[in-house]
Amino acid sequence: MKTKSRLNIFYGALLIIVFWWVLHIIFSSKVIPSPYTVIINFFNILIPVLLPHLVMSLYRIVTAVLLALLLGVSIGLFTGINNRVDQYISPVIYLIYPIPKIAFLPIFMLLFGLGDRSKIILIMVIVIFQIIVTTRDSVKNINPEYFYSARSMGVTGWETYRHVIIPAILPQILTALRITVGTSIAVLFYAENFATQYGIGYHIMNSWIMVNYVDMFSGILAVSILGLLIFQSIDLLEDHFCHWVKVGNKKRLEIN
Amino acid sequence: MIKVDNLNFSYENKKVVKDINFSITEGKSWAIIGPSGCGKTTLIYLLAGLLEPDQGMIKINDKIINNIREETGVILQNYGLFPWKTVHNNVALGLKVRNYQKGKIEKIVLKVLKRLGIDNFKDKYPAELSGGQNQRVAVARTLVLNPDLLLMDEPFSALDAITREEMQNLILKIHQENNLSYLIVTHNIDEAVFLGQKIAVMKEGEFIHQIDNPYFGDIKLREKEEFFQLCKKLRIMMSEDDLL
Numbered sequence: 001m002k003t004k005s006r007l008n009i010f011y012g013a014l015l016i017i018v019f020w021w022v023l024h025i026i027f028s029s030k031v032i033p034s035p036y037t038v039i040i041n042f043f044n045i046l047i048p049v050l051l052p053h054l055v056m057s058l059y060r061i062v063t064a065v066l067l068a069l070l071l072g073v074s075i076g077l078f079t080g081i082n083n084r085v086d087q088y089i090s091p092v093i094y095l096i097y098p099i100p101k102i103a104f105l106p107i108f109m110l111l112f113g114l115g116d117r118s119k120i121i122l123i124m125v126i127v128i129f130q131i132i133v134t135t136r137d138s139v140k141n142i143n144p145e146y147f148y149s150a151r152s153m154g155v156t157g158w159e160t161y162r163h164v165i166i167p168a169i170l171p172q173i174l175t176a177l178r179i180t181v182g183t184s185i186a187v188l189f190y191a192e193n194f195a196t197q198y199g200i201g202y203h204i205m206n207s208w209i210m211v212n213y214v215d216m217f218s219g220i221l222a223v224s225i226l227g228l229l230i231f232q233s234i235d236l237l238e239d240h241f242c243h244w245v246k247v248g249n250k251k252r253l254e255i256n
Numbered sequence: 257m258i259k260v261d262n263l264n265f266s267y268e269n270k271k272v273v274k275d276i277n278f279s280i281t282e283g284k285s286w287a288i289i290g291p292s293g294c295g296k297t298t299l300i301y302l303l304a305g306l307l308e309p310d311q312g313m314i315k316i317n318d319k320i321i322n323n324i325r326e327e328t329g330v331i332l333q334n335y336g337l338f339p340w341k342t343v344h345n346n347v348a349l350g351l352k353v354r355n356y357q358k359g360k361i362e363k364i365v366l367k368v369l370k371r372l373g374i375d376n377f378k379d380k381y382p383a384e385l386s387g388g389q390n391q392r393v394a395v396a397r398t399l400v401l402n403p404d405l406l407l408m409d410e411p412f413s414a415l416d417a418i419t420r421e422e423m424q425n426l427i428l429k430i431h432q433e434n435n436l437s438y439l440i441v442t443h444n445i446d447e448a449v450f451l452g453q454k455i456a457v458m459k460e461g462e463f464i465h466q467i468d469n470p471y472f473g474d475i476k477l478r479e480k481e482e483f484f485q486l487c488k489k490l491r492i493m494m495s496e497d498d499l500l
Contacts, residue, residue, distance in 0.1 A: 148306050149336030151324060153350040153397070163349060167340040244340045248383035 033214045042218040050222045056198040061184050064123035072128040076135020097129045114195035123187050127180035134176035138169035171242045181230050257282040263312035272298045274461040286439045287452025295461040296441040300409045304330045329398025331408045335390050337382045343393050344378040350401045368396045388419035406438035449486045465493050
């Protein structure tokens with residue numbers, strides 16, 4: 001299974017490189033350097049140049065996503081379980097959700113300073129809504145028989161969260177996490193264009209301004225690999241905590 | 257052991273349980289039979305303390321039931337097993353929340369799994385097992401808590417005929433070995449006759465007939481003439497009322 005997934009990543013990468021190479025030939029412009037030059041350059045500048053940027057970006061994403069998870073899941077659970085709370089909170093969520101929160105970066109910078117804090121808060125504010133809505137809906141969709149079953153076994157209070165609610169909604173939360181990670185990398189790229197000298201977003205835009213397309217593409221490659229690593233980590237979490245979903249799907253396939 | 261007085265329950269302004277009265281003495285078994293939607297599942301939930309009656313009272317061993325009772329085992333219609341827990345963890349849950357020691361939990365769980373012949377599946381998830389195996393897990397889950405009363409809501413309705421009979425035999429065996437009282441709700445006439453020492457016919461929230469089953473307890477009952485006679489009697493009782 002693992003080798004198969006690694007092989008799939010290899011095929012995916014190969015497909016992109018071929019596509020990239022074709023574009024390079026067609027346009028024959030410096031704006032699209034050849035994949036070969038970029039890959040060589042990538043490895044040359046990986047440790048001295050890219051790594052500090054990547055570490056900084058990873059720190060911002062992980063902090064923002066963890067905070068969003070903590071707050072988002074709590075709010076989602078609260079609204080999902082209490083119908084009355086949901087009646088009041090959901091309209092607020094629906095009103096704020098569609099606002100392009102990226103426009104608030106200048107305000108966050110004034111409120112929380114120019115440094116990391118405003119960037120992390122921006123990412124958090126953007127991804128938290130998907131997590132809240134997913135958590136709330138997943139809680140509402142839990143089969144009521146599970147609650148009766150748990151109660152009949154003597155499971156009450158916090159134990160219900162531990163044995164029923166959290167495990168039941170975890171697969172959906174991990175799916176929400178995958179979606180939000182994609183969004184958060186995109187937002188990070190934007191946020192890192194302001195008031196910082198570190199971060200992969202800064203590196204890409206800076207190389208662009210310096211007309212160094214090979215460095216710029218190396219940065220893009222680095223973002224792509226960063227994303228891949230995060231997605232793979234989420235897959236690992238899923239394998240560990242939601243093994244039952246995979247087992248169930250496999251059985252269903254066998255029956256059909 | 258159980259005394260039910262004038263029990264009433266409404267769901268969204270519709271009375272689903274109407275003036276039900278009965279009592280079960282210790283070590284006895286009851287089968288309640290009726291068509292879908294007759295209120296029999298609600299009755300089980302009321303007896304289990306999962307729902308509160310609008311009127312009337314349920315007493316088990318002289319204690320009024322208004323919440324879960326530790327010594328009552330409940331088997332719900334779709335087994336009620338948690339798909340995210342392995343067989344072992346599903347069965348151990350009740351002991352875990354009662355703060356049993358880990359070593360003791362292991363011992364009890366393994367003993368019960370062995371007794372029901374499912375110890376080989378202890379690390380599997382419910383999705384990996386057949387209906388009959390899952391049903392055994394559901395039975396194991398209640399047995400580890402050493403109940404004196406078992407409430408079952410159409411527990412075998414999703415099983416094939418042969419597995420269903422195996423499970424019925426198993427319940428009868430447990431009843432006889434542990435002197436366990438139980439109440440089973442079913443829509444299957446054969447099942448009611450095989451598993452009910454007393455059989456109640458339920459329709460639109462009421463008990464319309466109650467009959468004694470003198471042949472109860474014979475594992476070979478299904479092969480005997482009396483079994484068919486009683487099934488026939490029950491069938492006529494149920495269909496007569498349809499014609500009215």
